[in-house]
Amino acid sequence: MTRRKQAAEAMVEEVLNDFITEQESEGVDDEEWRYQSTTPGRPDMAISWEFSLPDGSVFTDARWMQLAVEMQIAVQALFSIRPNRRKLKNSAAYDLSARVRFLVRWMVLSGHSSMGELTNEALDEYKAHVYLLKAGVGGTKGYTANTVSKYLSFPVLLYAVRDAIRNAGLPIIPMVPYGGVSPFSLAKASSAPLPERIPAVPxxxxxxxxxxxxxxxxxxxxxxxxxxxxxxxxxxxxxxxxxxxxxxxxxxxxxxxxxxxxxxxxxxxxxxxxxxxxxxxxxxxxxxxxxxxxxxxxxxxxxxxxxxxxxxxxxxxxxxxxxxxxxxxxxxxxxxxxxxxxxxxxxxxxxxxxxxxxxxxxxxxxxxxxxxxxxxxxxxxxxxxxxxxxxxxxxxxxxxxxxxxxxxxxxxxxxxxxxxxxxxxxxxxxxxxxxxxxxxxxxxxxxxxxxxxxxxxxxxxxKSFARFCFRVDETLLPAISRQLHHISVAMTEKYYLGTDTELEWLLRSESIEYASELLYRLTHGESSAGGMGNDAEDLTWSFDTNLEAEDQDEALDAIRRITSADNVWGWGLNWGACVFRPEHAQCNLRDSTAKILATSPKFDGLSPTSSCQYCRNLLILKEHKPFWQARKIKMIAVRDSNRAAGLSDVEAVTERNIAQCDKILERFE
Incomplete structure (x- = not known):
């Protein structure tokens, strides 16, 4: 498989994984499928198949039977339990119903009656249709890029469950939609404004x-x-x-x-x-x-x-x-x-x-x-x-x-x-x-x-609770993150404390302290992996000679002086820690808006298989070992499932992920 094709398939998998969470089906009938809520406070959801079309017909009419069956099989596949993937959450039924209606109505307007007709040329027209109705000229429709992306991503979801449609003897979308470009990238290219974060109560x-x-x-x-x-x-x-x-x-x-x-x-x-x-x-x-x-x-x-x-x-x-x-x-x-x-x-x-x-x-x-x-x-x-x-x-x-x-x-x-x-x-x-x-x-x-x-x-x-506690005492940041049940302090900082200048300076001391502790552990013989773990010996030599002091506080002070002077911040990730140095940050260097004065990684899109795996800022310590053990088990299950399904063309990817886990885990034996 070529690198370009691998990237396109990875985009499809990423869109699907972003969309999939828990859901249980309560039953179906010819006109409406109902899904029981599993989240307190949320109502039950339904997907209605009986909706009007631009030509005056209704989607449940006999003339649309093939397209309706294609859509229903796709939705069933998205809601079903598949190996190594999660199910849809109940709220997805509401989104899916809207996306089905939008795509089907466009297909009727454009003279398409089957998924097999959705070539990339046709999807370029669909993209323009989404831009026009959901973004408008100059963003006049008021929808954000997130909303535009939802409608653009629906063909990608249909392509992701193509096996279920093909196994039913029905035509599928013939190739990876949009040439492998992610729907959100396309949405950002439209005139729709980027979404604003939910503010705290003032x-x-x-x-x-x-x-x-x-x-x-x-x-x-x-x-x-x-x-x-x-x-x-x-x-x-x-x-x-x-x-x-x-x-x-x-x-x-x-x-x-x-x-x-x-x-x-x-x-x-x-x-x-x-x-x-x-x-x-x-x-x-x-x-x-x-x-x-x-x-x-x-x-x-x-x-x-x-x-x-x-x-x-x-x-x-x-x-x-x-x-x-x-x-x-x-x-x-x-x-x-x-x-x-x-x-x-x-x-x-x-x-x-x-x-x-x-x-x-x-x-x-x-x-x-x-x-x-x-x-x-x-x-x-x-x-x-x-x-x-x-x-x-x-x-x-x-x-x-x-x-x-x-x-x-x-x-x-x-x-x-x-x-x-x-x-x-x-x-x-x-x-x-x-x-x-x-x-x-x-x-x-x-x-x-x-x-x-x-x-x-x-x-x-x-968010107001988090900001109030942080203003009382900036050292509470890790405790606030645990209270909000975030897996990372970075989540608390980025989405809950916002860009308040006062809070940013309060956060600086906590992040620099975390970086100092990480560097102390790295340079004092603790087992480690990742790009920074591989640089442990060189980093030890490059630091001040006071690192050799027997007193831990004295050694920490020496590192703290360096991290503070060089403005090195530490960030927690589920699979490791990031001792952020902008000149080595692959997520920063590969981005079109790279900043030499950046103090944090670009959290959007980070994963164990993203730029992190090649980055000299990644430090994996013993507390991250359970993540890599669980990831190895999951990757082995994915590989075995793909083999059983005859998908040998993607085996190289899973084998590479398993080898990555083995290499990291060996460092902690």
Missing amino acids: DALYIPTMNAVAEWMDIQIPEALAALEEYFAIQAKFPEDTARQKAEMAKLTFSTPPSMSEPWCPGFAQPWVRTRRRRTKEKYRETGLDMWYATRALFSDVRDCCTIAIQGGTGMRISELCGLAALPYDKKTGWPACLEIERSPSGEEELFFIKGYIYKGEERDRPGRWLAGMRPVGSDYLPLPIRAALVLDKLYSRYRKLTGRNDLLFSLNNNRRLPDLAEHIGDVASVVIADGQNMWVHHYVDFPDEFEKWKITSHQWR
Whole structure:
């Protein structure tokens, strides 16, 4: 196989791997395929095959049977379990449905009725069509390069599962789409703007919000829970007398917090006037709420305050929050199953954790826990996220009994009032949590007018948490990375701390310290591999003679002076560490925007088989050995699978990867 063909096939594999994660099929019918959600907070997804076409027909019409079967076989192949590959996540069904419709409609417009007609000349026309409709002239459509790339990548996905289509006796896309050029590279060449990173909640909004949450935990929430208990008691006492229910609820009064000049809740004697966001629009509208609707709004206010406390105080993802369990209760503490307390190593403090599961990028959910605070032994203080979880446990307790489920959070699926039937209780939806958090902030938090239209996404709490902790103490960066369950400190730095100048300078000391520790281990006889591991002897000679000092601190100081003066930063990767020197960085030198003053590798696209394998900055140490052991096992399985499938033309690639693993592992024997 030629080098160019290998690169093209590698592009196809990369696009497929980027797209594939976990998914389970619930069943199919002729017009719609449904997929059950495996991520808490996400709804079930469906792929609809009955959609209109530009010529007035419908895709389920008999005339399109062959193309429909080709597409259905391809989708089944993408969702099926294949050796050494993961399955699709449920959210992929939504994307796939949109991509199928877009490509099929273009094919009908262009007179194509089979995948076998999608030559590279035809796909050049499809690319122009995507550019026009998804990017527009001068980027006027508003879609980012990521969106454009999704539509361009669909033919690549169809090509990746060509064996399944061919085995059914149907024609396939005849060659690697776009001549092997990656869809994202093509998307960047369009006029579509590059995607912006999700920002953190601005400090002027985050800090007053968390202060308001803290006040609510002390004042508003105890009163709200008492009011809700009274509501349920009144409902039970006067089940048929709505007038008496209203009269009794109208007697409830609420306190005036120190930060306010009037009671925080108007009570239930008169309808509430609430400003609510229309889900599909940015603007708000005023709504009048009667007693039953107001009681439900109060219930939602408590929920929204508590979810902000947990996400803003721990950095949990929305799916991790939605997946928390309340049952069974801990026999010792009486707390819900998602809470845990343990002694610190010194025995002088108690550490509080929220425990659950991590769903992002996982083929199976795996256990995870998040530090929620600490206190001296003997204190009765409870951290804010722990108090919030306890409130949610109490808030939903009646619905837990009603349904027999163990979830901490639920969705209330009826209209207007609080439900009293199990059929009205369902899985919590992340969109409900996100919408509720926005409404709570805009209703109860005093923030500058410039943020009136700011829409908070659930992921922004995570970034704000990271930035706040880092500003308190820059040495917390590795701890923040672990708290967010990132595999690398580099992920935390690049996507969560952003390009804030102050944070960059705080980060510099941590990264230089990491580089110094790596170089100390390298130059003091520790087993190593990688490009820098091979240079160990030369590097030892090139450093100051103080490296020979018997005192470790003195030797480290010597290295630290050099790394600081030369601005050498250290970065953690899953397969090794990068002691970044721009003049040796292959990812930097091979890029069209190479910078001689760069301080970090180009993380996008890095992998064990990328430029890292040839780079003199890569240092592999004993803690990276499990990665290479697992990689060897995986590569052997890939090779054996390819042999069984008769794919001998790619065996050289897998053998080279296995040899790479062997060479590295030999250094640690």
